Amino acid sequence: MIDLNLLRENPEAIKASQRARGASQELVDQAISADTAWRQNLGAFEALRAEQNAFSKQVAAAPKDQKQALVAQAQELSARVKAADAAATAAQQELDTLIWKIENVVMPDVPMGGEDDFKLVKEVGSKPVFDFEPRDHQELGELLDIIDITRGTKIAGSRFYFLKGMGARLEIAMMNMALDQAAAAGFTALITPTLVRPEVMAGTGFLGEHADEIYYLPADDLYLTGTSEVALAGYHRDEIIDLEDGMLRYAGWSTCYRREAGSAGKDTRGILRVHQFNKLEMFVYAKPEDAEAEHQRLLALQEQMLQKCELPYRVIYTAAGDLGSSAAAKYDAEAWVPTQDAFRELTSTSNCTTFQARRLNVRYRKEDGKTAPVSTLNGTLATTRWLVAILENHQQADGSVRIPEALRPYLGGQEFITPKPAKAGA
């Protein structure tokens, strides 16, 4: 939710942001008139209510024989109060629906435009050169017997898979390495609920634009979360948190579920885009003045992970139109996927400024003792998708895969994943 004061004092800033996103500017004008109407209605109601409260005290103090007459008067007043109350409530609802539709105000340096209008920040590492025809991760997965898509599909349908043997262990190793790194950087580990109530899903904004993407369990009226961000953002909901000793940093470990309804036919091969995967997500509650520096720090942590996995990658600064509605700025790190001859997104980190916290009502106490909304930030540190890049970039001519050094301690020192030896006589 945007800041109402900003709407009143500098609506042009919000309009400019909406324009950069390619979102509606008209909404801003509508919200301003709704705000004015609401405040008028509220003032009228409050004056009437004050009258009623004063009158009510008279009634209470009046001697018995006068009560009857006073009550009769009060009835008439009560009716007017009810009407004014209803009008004020309606005006507020109107304002609310409008204000919730306005997206977060983007940072001034965010490029205008859509998905392809990003700013390239950097490219790191060199793309592997193969003197053989590289296999894609699905082929490697089958050859090494570490990814079983056929059986995943058999038991759960398309976009499901089994990670088997070293495949399963590789994912756990990577997740563990990420968790260790996060812990060293001051993040508290959290294993989060993956089923949440409707109000939490709505409160974090995912029921809006992502509604199609979400699994829902009608028998229990619960939603499966597509990221632990939902639980992590809701964690301190309606709280005044203490940021005196520094920001609150969490590393959420969870399985994520996505319907991928809008991506039929896209990335159907392998495990690049699946209905269920694991993810380690960083989430930070910070004072607004510290948010930008922390955003850079999250990106640095992501890069550190990518480098430990010895992956060539690039960092892009997303354009306004490709930002989530609560993000003011976002960096994506994309790893090189050789068989696709393309960079594919492995991590994403967003600075949501105070937008998300305002909606979730998470505040802190400032020096002057007043409360103010905090800033929230999030960023991916590892997901199942990373396996795609690891397998493809580190493959050898015989189909074996070299394990990046940093991961080896998590795999008993093992250096390669090798194909099963062919059975004798086969």
Next chain:
RNA sequence: GGAGACGUCGCAUAGCCCGGUCGAGUGCGCCUCACUGCUAAUGAGGUAACCAAGAAAUUGGUUCGGAGGUUCAAAUCCUCUCGUCUCCGCCA
């Protein structure tokens, strides 16, 4: 799954039966002052959040888990809902 109890201002509780004098008492914690003087005791006062108006002091309003309802008036009565606890049953 069955039965019951409970949810009040940081924490612990009073108030609810018998609606108005309750936005709400007490204890603890915390803050300020006084006194004493020594890492304390005692006394006095203060101590929620949110919204609107205002330059501000301040004023008005809302909030007693949440949502509805009854009433001139709801912490208090009614309905639903969420949560916690206890006992019983059942069981990965």
